[in-house]
Amino acid sequence: MTDKTVSLPEEGRHGSFIKNNLRNYGMLMSLIAIMLFFQVMTGGTLLQPLNLTNLVLQNSYIVIMALGMLLVIVTGHIDLSVGSVAGFVGAVAAVLMVTYKVDYTLAFIACLLLGAAIGAAQGYWVAYFKIPSFIVTLAGMLVFKGLALAVLQGQSLGPFPATFQKLSSGFIPEMLPEAGTLHPTSMLVGAVLALGLVYASAKGRSREQLHGIEVEPYAFFLGKSILLACAVLYFTYLIASHRGLPNVLVIMTALIALYGFVTRRTVIGRQVYAVGGNAKAASLSGIKTERLTFLTFVNMGVLAALAGLVFAARLNTATPKAGLGFELDVIAACFIGGASAYGGVGRVGGAVVGAMIMGVMNNGMSILGIGIDYQQVIKGLVLLGAVCIDVYNQRR
Amino acid sequence: MTAMLEMRNVSKSFSGVQALRDVNFSVEAGQIHALVGENGAGKSTLMKVLSGVYPAGSYEGTIIFDGEERRFRDINDSEALGIIIIHQELALIPLMSIAENIFLSHPPSKLGVIDRDEVYRRTRELLAQVGLKESPDTLITDLGVGKQQLVEIAKALSKRVRMLILDEPTASLNEADSAALLERLMAFRAQGIGSILISHKLNEVAKVADHITVLRDGRTVDGIDCRAEPIQEDRIIRSMVNRDLAHRFPERSAKIAEPVLTVENWSVYHPIHPERQVIKNVDFSVKRGEVVGIAGLMGAGRTEFAMSLFGRSWGTTISGRIRLEGREIVLPNVAAAIDAGLAYVTEDRKQLGLILADDVRKNITLASLDQVAPNRVIDDIAELKVASDYRNRMRIRCSDVYQETGQLSGGNQQKVVLSKWLMTDPKVLILDEPTRGIDVGAKYEIYCIINELAEAGRGVVVISSEMPELLGICDRICVMNDGAFVGEFPGAEATQEKIMRAIMRNDRNYGSSALAGAEMGGSQL
Numbered sequence: 068m069t070d071k072t073v074s075l076p077e078e079g080r081h082g083s084f085i086k087n088n089l090r091n092y093g094m095l096m097s098l099i100a101i102m103l104f105f106q107v108m109t110g111g112t113l114l115q116p117l118n119l120t121n122l123v124l125q126n127s128y129i130v131i132m133a134l135g136m137l138l139v140i141v142t143g144h145i146d147l148s149v150g151s152v153a154g155f156v157g158a159v160a161a162v163l164m165v166t167y168k169v170d171y172t173l174a175f176i177a178c179l180l181l182g183a184a185i186g187a188a189q190g191y192w193v194a195y196f197k198i199p200s201f202i203v204t205l206a207g208m209l210v211f212k213g214l215a216l217a218v219l220q221g222q223s224l225g226p227f228p229a230t231f232q233k234l235s236s237g238f239i240p241e242m243l244p245e246a247g248t249l250h251p252t253s254m255l256v257g258a259v260l261a262l263g264l265v266y267a268s269a270k271g272r273s274r275e276q277l278h279g280i281e282v283e284p285y286a287f288f289l290g291k292s293i294l295l296a297c298a299v300l301y302f303t304y305l306i307a308s309h310r311g312l313p314n315v316l317v318i319m320t321a322l323i324a325l326y327g328f329v330t331r332r333t334v335i336g337r338q339v340y341a342v343g344g345n346a347k348a349a350s351l352s353g354i355k356t357e358r359l360t361f362l363t364f365v366n367m368g369v370l371a372a373l374a375g376l377v378f379a380a381r382l383n384t385a386t387p388k389a390g391l392g393f394e395l396d397v398i399a400a401c402f403i404g405g406a407s408a409y410g411g412v413g414r415v416g417g418a419v420v421g422a423m424i425m426g427v428m429n430n431g432m433s434i435l436g437i438g439i440d441y442q443q444v445i446k447g448l449v450l451l452g453a454v455c456i457d458v459y460n461q462r463r
Numbered sequence: 464m465t466a467m468l469e470m471r472n473v474s475k476s477f478s479g480v481q482a483l484r485d486v487n488f489s490v491e492a493g494q495i496h497a498l499v500g501e502n503g504a505g506k507s508t509l510m511k512v513l514s515g516v517y518p519a520g521s522y523e524g525t526i527i528f529d530g531e532e533r534r535f536r537d538i539n540d541s542e543a544l545g546i547i548i549i550h551q552e553l554a555l556i557p558l559m560s561i562a563e564n565i566f567l568s569h570p571p572s573k574l575g576v577i578d579r580d581e582v583y584r585r586t587r588e589l590l591a592q593v594g595l596k597e598s599p600d601t602l603i604t605d606l607g608v609g610k611q612q613l614v615e616i617a618k619a620l621s622k623r624v625r626m627l628i629l630d631e632p633t634a635s636l637n638e639a640d641s642a643a644l645l646e647r648l649m650a651f652r653a654q655g656i657g658s659i660l661i662s663h664k665l666n667e668v669a670k671v672a673d674h675i676t677v678l679r680d681g682r683t684v685d686g687i688d689c690r691a692e693p694i695q696e697d698r699i700i701r702s703m704v705n706r707d708l709a710h711r712f713p714e715r716s717a718k719i720a721e722p723v724l725t726v727e728n729w730s731v732y733h734p735i736h737p738e739r740q741v742i743k744n745v746d747f748s749v750k751r752g753e754v755v756g757i758a759g760l761m762g763a764g765r766t767e768f769a770m771s772l773f774g775r776s777w778g779t780t781i782s783g784r785i786r787l788e789g790r791e792i793v794l795p796n797v798a799a800a801i802d803a804g805l806a807y808v809t810e811d812r813k814q815l816g817l818i819l820a821d822d823v824r825k826n827i828t829l830a831s832l833d834q835v836a837p838n839r840v841i842d843d844i845a846e847l848k849v850a851s852d853y854r855n856r857m858r859i860r861c862s863d864v865y866q867e868t869g870q871l872s873g874g875n876q877q878k879v880v881l882s883k884w885l886m887t888d889p890k891v892l893i894l895d896e897p898t899r900g901i902d903v904g905a906k907y908e909i910y911c912i913i914n915e916l917a918e919a920g921r922g923v924v925v926i927s928s929e930m931p932e933l934l935g936i937c938d939r940i941c942v943m944n945d946g947a948f949v950g951e952f953p954g955a956e957a958t959q960e961k962i963m964r965a966i967m968r969n970d971r972n973y974g975s976s977a978l979a980g981a982e983m984g985g986s987q988l
Contacts, residue, residue: 278844281863334832334839341829344818351776351807351815352830352883353798411820 094404094420101424105431112434116309126426127315128374130419133400134326135370137418138363140401141343143410144200146367147394148207152185153375154390155211160376161224161385171231179372186368194360216387225384235381238311250311257303261296315377327415344411396425403453467492467657468626473512473524482508483681493655495648497668500678501703506661510628514548515541545625549615555603562586562599565618589617593647609640626657634762645671663760665967669694677702704959712935715914720751723922724891729783731771737779741767743946749922756937757926758962764946765926766810769893773807774800801830804890808880816880819869823861824850826868827882853882874905891922910936930959
């Protein structure tokens with residue numbers, strides 16, 4: 068019953084471990100390198116609490132959509148319409164809340180359902196009619212961009228109710244006595260999160276050991292845990308010393324955790340990867356490939372709607388231009404994060420890191436005063452470079 | 464008459480497997496030379512050597528054409544000399560016209576601009592030559608397979624053909640089209656064109672061939688000059704199949720019980736050509752503990768039959784009754800088939816069986832994730848244990864269960880696929896060409912696994928083109944040809960001659976095997 072694992076000498080194990088994990092952590096290291104680069108170049112502005120908070124707020128909707136896009140890409144498809152859908156949903160939200168004074172909770176739910184319906188409409192053609200997703204969502208991109216204009220009649224619409232704005236510009240309420248500029252509740256949440264992460268990975272490791280499964284060397288585990296905990300604590304400290312944890316960061320973290328879990332540990336997640344890896348083999352293994360493809364598009368629709376709401380709440384108006392070009396950042400984030408354009412490969416963590424790389428670069432280059440023209444050139448080259456490195460690694 | 468083409472002592476091997484051994488083969492101008500042999504005898508390999516698909520240097524031996532030694536680097540070199548091969552799978556572009564297809568690679572042109580008048584004029588000439596009455600503008604997709612075959616020949620003629628190689632040209636043709644094609648061949652003979660005809664249909668071969676060469680296991684085993692001696696079909700068949708059993712098969716003692724799967728009046732139509740009946744109202748059954756073989760040539764409909772049973776994963780307008788353990792069941796999709804206790808190990812393990820980029824563990828559990836996922840959440844430890852268990856039981860050689868299946872050898876990949884299906888705990892297991900592309904040692908292990916499955920009371924169906932394999936492992940062998948069962952032998956009584964004769968007889972009686980061959984393209988899902 069037990070797996071016969073060959074235990075390598077200690078040194079060899081370390082060596083192979085570094086090699087195996089370099090690819091997994093390669094993008095994370097790139098992110099850290101890029102952050103350090105801009106931290107130095109901007110003279111420390113990048114990681115100032117105010118800027119860091121803004122960075123989170125500015126990129127939250129990209130991260131949220133990247134979670135959905137990752138699944139779409141893993142099934143071997145693409146969704147070009149997400150920017151337009153986000154803009155359209157934001158417009159509908161504004162009409163509901165501002166023009167018709169609908170209750171914000173009700174409007175919020177209605178908008179998410181609208182996103183699901185849009186995703187279903189597009190996924191239907193892709194999954195059951197086998198129309199290439201590129202074409203279906205290109206059509207969707209035009210349709211929803213047009214509808215957003217029509218709903219708003221070409222005008223901006225705002226402001227939103229104050230409670231709704233809290234979705235993007237609010238911070239978690241402070242329940243503990245103030246301690247200078249530091250927000251203790253936020254700090255506490257961060258500390259609990261850091262401890263939780265370390266506890267979970269320690270528990271997983273001891274469980275694997277119990278079942279005689281080869282685990283990473285103890286030194287690595289310890290180092291990794293300490294680094295992780297420190298990173299979380301430091302990040303929380305920075306954020307907490309501004310205005311505390313933004314609501315949207317909490318939502319985002321929860322979603323990342325949820326999608327990470329779904330993709331790695333659930334049957335449906337495994338099946339999505341199988342469909343992308345080899346749809347025919349998956350279908351002959353009893354997996355309902357069409358339904359899964361359909362569901363990934365529905366999911367994408369919901370997340371695009373949520374991103375649209377977050378974006379609208381942040382601007383406090385719905386504008387016809389909202390969502391313009393989001394799809395490019397979202398798709399780029401997934402590919403930078405190691406997703407394969409052929410499907411079947413990609414990690415939630417990778418997509419999030421990819422989105423953060425794009426975000427940090429946007430932010431850092433803006434602080435440095437690089438014009439929007441060259442920013443795009445650099446971002447394009449980074450995307451190409453990241454994918455080239457990935458393809459090169461896979462060929463080896 | 465001296466030979467136009469002579470191939471001397473040609474040998475070719477693929478990573479250790481000898482496909483051709485010292486083959487000598489010669490064709491004269493104005494001769495129709497038939498090349499016959501079982502699937503895998505080396506016919507196609509020999510023709511690929513001749514046409515330059517396998518370039519000079521990748522094989523041993525010499526090719527002499529027009530009295531000179533030739534070293535073809537690729538197919539262009541052989542085409543330049545007028546050696547044209549027409550493959551079994553037609554290489555026409557469906558949404559282009561006849562004229563565009565014929566002059567695809569070398570359109571008559573002026574300064575790089577295609578001369579359309581010239582294209583049409585010459586296309587009409589060529590179509591007249593092959594006896595096809597169609598407009599040059601007709602799209603290929605609007606033509607039947609028989610007419611497409613003629614377009615291929617016209618295309619060959621446009622290249623000033625001197626030696627025409629036809630690989631199973633009539634496999635997908637009806638009787639009238641076949642006869643027309645053979646007549647065309649005889650007309651070419653009169654013009655001094657040499658032809659090599661690869662065919663399984665001995666009656667056709669007998670009708671047109673001047674010389675017959677029989678290949679077996681990559682060797683020339685017989686040569687018959689049809690002008691000097693009468694053609695004896697029995698002699699050809701014996702030459703084709705007679706060989707020592709190169710493999711050893713594990714001993715088995717069958718304990719055959721009541722029928723577990725019974726199929727009645729099963730009928731399936733082609734998904735793309737819905738008027739074509741691919742499986743013709745067949746009955747079939749397998750008992751608990753029994754290993755049933757399905758023999759037949761490529762394109763006989765065996766894979767289509769199996770896949771249509773397996774949750775209708777192939778074909779349309781499927782009708783008939785399935786009984787599993789006496790109860791009548793309906794299997795509308797693959798998931799239902801798996802739930803009912805059916806498993807199908809595909810013929811093409813890379814395209815249809817495995818997710819090559821995924822590791823061994825994920826491939827093994829793919830069809831039965833529920834077993835390791837209480838509440839739809841995968842218990843990774845339980846999964847790992849199941850996978851490791853199968854790895855040890857099936858002796859899958861891999862560094863660990865996290866190794867990518869794409870990196871494994873064919874035999875080990877096949878064991879991964881088998882593990883996947885064993886994990887679903889099937890009552891009936893259908894194995895389609897389970898040992899294709901697997902080395903001898905791994906084959907033996909697969910046979911052992913098949914025996915164990917039968918001993919555990921499962922019904923096992925083995926589809927194989929390797930007759931010795933079927934003879935070695937089956938309790939009963941059914942012969943399928945042209946979508947119907949044409950013979951059935953108890954394992955002890957079956958011989959290769961009997962099986963081959965059942966196939967050949969049937970081919971002669973029903974010359975209109977409109978289904979064979981062409982189905983293979985469609986069978987890949």
